[in-house]
Structures are given as structure tokens and as C-alpha cells.
Amino acid sequence: MTRLVVDLNRCQGYAQCAFLAPDVFTMHGEESLVYSPHADEEQRERVARAVAACPVQAITADGLDGAVGGTSDGAR
């Protein structure tokens, strides 16, 4: 189980996450994002991609170790 949090103050509604992990992130209207705070194991890699793709790094998730090769924390 992957726990995730989206900082909705930071989120700009770019919908990259909804595009990459549609089962976890859904756009409601233009800018409001709805997400499920717990993602299934099988969603882990998609969640990791969404985390990496978010232009404003609004998504924080744990339990992603090894989900995507070469993830680094040095990007901020």
C-alpha cells in the first residue's frame, strides 16, 4: 500500500498525475484534483511516475522505493 498526499495549495491543476495514474488521481473540473490517499500495490509505479511528473512537486508518496529506477531526491 502506498500512502500519498497532494499539497493542494501547491497543485496547479496541470493534470499530469491524472494522466499518468488515472485510477488514483482524477480531475474534477478545470483545477480541482481528487485523489485517493491510498494506492494499491499495482498502482505504485504509476504513482511514482505521477510524483516525478508533477511540475510543482505537489505529490508526496511513501513506499515507492524501487518503483521507478533511478529516482533521486536531489531534484528540488
Ligand code: SF4
Ligand atoms: S500533476 Fe501536480 S500540479 Fe498537476 S494536477 Fe497533479 S498534483 Fe496537481
